[in-house]
Amino acid sequence: MKNLRDRCRVVTLVVLAILVGLLGFYGLVKPVSNGCDMTYMYPTYIPISAPQNVSSGKYGLYLYHEGWKKIDFADHLKKLNGMPVLFIPGNGGSYKQVRSLGAESDRAYQGGPLERTFYQEASLTPEEGGLDMDVAGLQLPSQYSRRLDWFAVDLEGEHSAMDGQILEEHTEYVVYAIHRILDLYKESWDARAREHAAISGILPKSVILVGHSMGGFVARAAIVHPHLRKSAVETILTLSSPHQSPPLALQPSLGHYFARVNEEWRKGYEVQTNQAGRQVSGPALSKVVIVSITGGINDYQVRSKLESLEGIVPSAHGFMITSTSMKNVWLSMEHQVILWCNQLVVQVSHTLLSLIDSKTGQPYDDTRKRLAIFSKMLRSGVAQSFDQMKQSQTSMQSSLFPTMGERGSQVHTLPECPANVQWSNDGLERDLYIQTKTVTVLAMDGRRRWLDIQKLGSDGRNHFVLVTNLAPCSGVRLHLWPERGKLPLDFPVDKRVQEVTSKMGHIPSGPAPRQIEPGSQTEQPPPSAVFMLGPEDMRGFRFLTISVAPRPSISGRPPPAASMAVGQFFDPEEGQKELSPLTLLSSSYSQKQEIFLKEDHPIAFNLSFGISLGILPVTLSLKTAGCGIKDSGLPVEEAGDTENSRLCKLRCFPPVALAWDVTAGLHVIPNFYTETIAVDSAPALWSSTQESDKSTILLLVDPHCSYKSSITISFTAAASRFLLLNSSQIIALCFAVIFFALMCQAHAWDLGSPIPSMLRAVQSNLRMPFPALLLIVVPISVALLLSLLIDQSVPPLSFIVISTLCYLLANGFMIIFVSISQLVFYVAAVVQIFVKTRWQLGERVELFRQFTSLSSGFFSLKVVRFVAANSSLVIAMVASTLVCLVHPALGLFILVLHHAFCCHSALCSSFTASFRSRTQRMDFSEYEKDVSDRPTQFSVDSDHKSRDSFLGDNYSSSPESAGSFVDTQLDFFHHRHGLLTLHLLAALMFVPSLAAWWQRVGTGQSFPWLLDSVLCICVILHGTCNPKPDSTFFSFPSSSILGGELRMYYIYQFAGCYSFLSGLALAPYRVFYAMAMVGLFSLVLNVLQKRSREKGEAHVKRRKHSHRH
Secondary structure (H helix, E strand, C coil): CHHHHHHHHHHHHHHHHHHHHHHHHHHHHCCCCCCCCCCCCCEEEEECCCCCCCCCCCCEEEEEEECCCCCCHHHHHHCCCCEEEEEECCCCCCHHHHHHHHHHHHHHHHHCCCCCCCCCCCCCCHHHCCCCCCCCCCCCCCCCCCCEEEEEEECCCCCCCCCHHHHHHHHHHHHHHHHHHHHHHHHHHHHHHHCCCCCCCCCCCCCEEEEECHHHHHHHHHHCCCCCCCCCCCEEEEECCCCCCCCCCCCHHHHHHHHHHHHHHHHHCCCEECCCCCEEECCCCCCCEEEEEECHHHCCCCCHHHHCCCCCCCHHHEEEEEHHHECCCCCCCCCCHHHCCHHHHHHHHHHHHHCECCCCCCECCCHHHHHHHHHHHHECCCCCCHHHHHCCCCCCCCCCEEEECCCCCEEEECCCCCCCCCCCHHHCCCCEEECCCEEEECCCCCCEEEEEHHHHCCCCCCEEEEEECCCECCCEEEEEECCCCCCCCCCCHHHCCEECHHHCEECCCCCCCCECCCCCCECCCCCCEEEEECHHHHCCCCEEEEEECCCCCECCECCCCCCCEEEEEECCCCCEEEECHHHHHHHHHCCCEEEEECCCCCCEEEEEECCCCCCCCEEEEEEEEECCCCCCCCCHHHHHHHHHHHHHHHHCCCCEEEEEECCCEEEEECCCCEEEECCCCCCCCCCCCCHHHCEEEEEECCCCCEEEEEEEECHHHHHHHHHHHHHHHHHHHHHHHHHHHHHHHHHHHHCCCCCCCHHHHHHHCCCCCCCHHHHHHHHHHHHHHHHHHHCCCCCCHHHHHHHHHHHHHHHHHHHHHHHHHHHHHHHHHHHHHHHHHHHHHCCCCHHHHHHHHHHHHHHCCHHHHHHHHCHHHHHHHHHHHHHHHCCHHHHHHHHHHHHHHHHHHHHHHHHHHHHHHHHHHHHHHHHHHHHHCCCCHHHHHHHHHHHHHHHCCCCCCCHHHHHHHHHHHHHHHHHHHHHHHHHHHHHHHCHHHHHHHHHCCCCCCCCCCHHHHHHHHHHHHHHHHCCCHHHHEEEECCCCCCCEEEEHHHHHHHHHHHHHHHHHCCCHHHHHHHHHHHHHHHHHHHHHHHHHHHHCCCCCCCCCCCCCC
16 A cells, blocks of 8 residues: 555646646747737947957947948948947857847937826835935936937857856956047047047946847846946946846856956945954945846746846846836847837947037936936836825825925925917816716816816725826816816915826727727727826815826827726725635635626725735636627527627727836736736745735726636646756755655665665655654755745745745656656667677677677776776776866766766676576476587586676676575666766756857857866766775774764755755856765765775774565
């Protein structure tokens, strides 16, 4: 029964691993639509030559020029007068990827700034200096004063995400390129001065860096490079760039380089002090501002958590923003799409042009002003959570202008609409007085609607929300009134009429409405703005007015084809529902979780999920159940579906979903009916907070219609998100599984039991409650304790659940891997025994005799005999040489091949001996009689000799010794198979780096990094110094200082726990530190055993092969 339960666990884990892998792979390869417009250009790339006394190596520098006309390169370089911007491509990228940004920047400079809108502006948070910086009061230029000169570095398409050395070389060349660009402007200036040509503007003092993917990290690494000139770079913009760690942190030197650069950045924002504590100088990076733009949920290569600047850059010097919450973008995009998505490229181009001060021709020197421009141009004014939307923002908005109250105190008022875009109140038709809590606007009728706040906002309905497609100021205006009618001039300022139109937040709208039939009524248009007032906003006011503009165009802009606005006083508690993880899981295998919204429901319905949608994405369906039409005039069999799909669209606006997440920010889904919602969050991680374990969806639905909503878990999306978020963790946990299996083997040897196979060792470690519970609880408990001591916080509960699930999946993947490798060895051994048997039967053939004679002569050579006698030493020397001089992966693969050869030899010997032993026991007497009947004694002796020579000198033909020999060879195979599995995983960790190295063959590569070489040499020591199972134990004399026992069992256990913690930290490259420790310990143990044998001391544990007899 016990074995049956163990097998059931193994089968369950294998099925789970295969299911998660297949579903995740399907979710990743499934095509997604991004909604991006293509960017078109006429590119020209001008090569920038290096000075005569400087060698730029194999890389290159280019200047981008937009235009279809041919130009003279030398003459164009003499006329450089713009602001230099350097584009750095990412992993495998090309310098030609700058063309979209360069083309749109040129068009933006020629066309001028974007048309001004009067939606709510984003504000800097207090941590970002928002209390001291007026973002809305920051006037953007009406005309750009200086164009952008786009440069790009040609990094030969090298894979910088796979090798730390390539990353460092790219950084060094970028530093050179920055200096070369600044010198190029000086050369251009001097050339025009010598020719007495007109010189305008001033020389640029710095270069703006724009990096894509790994190019963004290269830009940050260049900032802290010791050879970079002071103030040469002060502004960085990164696109889908990892900052926290590499996307696949497999190579130790790559992870170490990331950690080193991030540590330099942290120190760069610290005040420099001497030993006495006095300030020596300000922070080295005090002038540097960096903004990270992420691609959102569709970027499978780099997750938003890795692109965060938290813990690296202070909030006052940078922030991260997702493309889904970017102003005028609102789209999630793939890793490469972010370079040509026209909506994003246009916004980035205008943002960079806005950074240039028209007075100086340089980017603003004040870091707060540059950060405020980034915030104003990139962030939307929509609140980043439903709670923030409900709260009063009047005191927090940076768009507030102070005025003097009746007692001289400052009173904050919102800015009013400019006179050139608003209509006169005298042109409005007669006022309308709304008596219901819901107000509807169906046309631009030029009327003002009065809403009594005290009357309509009673009974807990103290919040007001308005959704509309009318533009603020030009289409609609909103005011708060203390009283109805005109107010006297001496009325206190803080009690006068306040315009709140600028609190309208812009959201993306869906497709334009269409007519169902020619001449028929148009469908309700999708909303493009949301407006919300809380109790604090309306305190002290009696009325709210909604003034709709007349139909004629305003300022030359035509009105929308169809107009709509729906407002409502509502109680947030009525439109709120919380969904726990258990509720979501139960809805997946039982009945769906359904929500019914009857007519006259709250316009804002808030769904709060107790688990992040980054872990469990949900498919949310919203169907119209009715819209108050009692009789549609259609046949009964057609009325239901037709009414919902056709007639209700004429009355109700399309729903809108707003999803919020702590990491991913805001994601707006217009025309929402059925959608799989997933957020690019980072929940269930060691560094996660309690807030990251929750997600919120706000549904804006028309109160005139009733809706039926259903919620189910999307397992395909959940599996793909799980693999994306936890792939690094699973990789490191696979090493932990192997270390724990080796621990089980070492423990069995110490007890004198047969060494279990790797498959049985992994299986035994899964037994509940022990040792499985212990192997899971101890590392997770250590992680929780460290988090509590260092960060004074505890990760969410999902961290424990997901970490346990990752460990179980790692066991499943390793069971599959070990089973396949073991099957390969068994098949290879059977094939070799069969071939060798046939070979021996054909020894009388002259050709086989000659081949045998030649092979015997070859193996009798002294060199070959030395290699055979000292195979471990030779393998260690060859592998170490490759590790130090060529590439670490090659040396590790040599070690793996050595393990494979030893496993194959041991298994072949075991199978042959087992077969002969079984044959002798079954019919030993009959076999002797059959032998005696042979014509000559020579044939019998030769037959015995040929069989014994195959097994070796250590084998005896007696059944008892044969059984002992089989046991020894099986122990040897299982031990070597464990080492092979561990070291094969280590070699596979370097495969991406090996691919990048192969790409650079013949281009003058340098030696591998010292860190990688040292760690891999230690791994090789583990494989060569621990070749036999009996090399796992050493006993010190009780009289010595180190009296006691030294066991590999404890070392493997510690290495497994350390690998477990490395996985929880998403740093799988740290498992090499554990393997290096095991290798050094193996070397020490091997030296001690040799000295003990030389002295004749018995401190090494031996055992008799009494098992399996």
